[in-house]
Amino acid sequence: MPKLSPTLIAKLNKQMMNELHAFITYEQLSMWAQLHLYCGIAAYFSEQAKEEFEHYKKYKNFLLERGVKPSICAIEAPISAEPNVLSHLKTALRLEEKNSASILDLRETAEKEKDVGTVLFTDYFVKEQELEEARLGGLIEVATKVQSATGEGLLFQLDSMIAKFV
Ligand SMILES: [Fe+2]
Ligand SMILES: [Fe+2]
Numbered sequence: 001m002p003k004l005s006p007t008l009i010a011k012l013n014k015q016m017m018n019e020l021h022a023f024i025t026y027e028q029l030s031m032w033a034q035l036h037l038y039c040g041i042a043a044y045f046s047e048q049a050k051e052e053f054e055h056y057k058k059y060k061n062f063l064l065e066r067g068v069k070p071s072i073c074a075i076e077a078p079i080s081a082e083p084n085v086l087s088h089l090k091t092a093l094r095l096e097e098k099n100s101a102s103i104l105d106l107r108e109t110a111e112k113e114k115d116v117g118t119v120l121f122t123d124y125f126v127k128e129q130e131l132e133e134a135r136l137g138g139l140i141e142v143a144t145k146v147q148s149a150t151g152e153g154l155l156f157q158l159d160s161m162i163a164k165f166v
Contacts, residue, residue: 001117004066008118011106013071016059018099023052025078025095029088032081038156040163041085045092047166048132055125062121085155086143093136100129135165 004012030045063070081091103125110118139162146154 001066002115004063004068004115004118005113007109008106008113008115009063009068011109012059012063012068012118015102015106016056016063016070017073017075018102019052019056019059020072021075021078022095022099023049023056024075026052026092028078029081029092032083032088033085036083038085038159040159040161040166041088043166044162045088048092055128058124062118066117084147085158086140086147089136089140089143093133093140096129096132096136100126100133103129139165 026045026049030042030049033039033042033045060070079091079095081087103122107119107122107126110122142161143155143158146158
């Protein structure tokens with residue numbers, strides 16, 4: 001495999017840190033849900049946090065396999081959300097959209113540089129992002145309907161429905 005260019009190293013390292021940031025953000029979202037007894041949503045966010053940590057490790061290992069030492073840098077505080085279910089779901093979607101943009105940018109650079117290994121590596125994440133955004137979009141749609149119709153009572157029903165997604 002060719003040596004990674006300095007640009008690709010920087011972008012891969014940045015994405016590794018984005019995944020770590022996603023991990024702590026989902027952890028934070030999950031804590032709020034758990035505190036307010038939205039057990040399904042808490043489990044959903046907690047599962048996402050685990051996945052993000054796995055993504056972080058994939059980037060870390062990819063850099064190591066290509067002979068580069070990854071650099072852990074300071075992580076900004078998790079993105080905060082208004083204290084309600086809908087806002088927590090929207091915060092998660094914003095996070096995923098930001099992540100998708102960054103992954104697509106990384107993939108584009110790899111393509112320009114004809115680094116096929118990195119292109120193939122990022123393909124996995126492009127598919128992953130599509131799935132995560134679609135799932136959150138669906139949950140937001142349902143949560144919006146439920147919230148505007150009947151408020152708190154049905155949100156708990158939504159919560160048990162989300163539990164089935166985990
Ligand atoms: Fe991720
Ligand atoms: Fe994600």
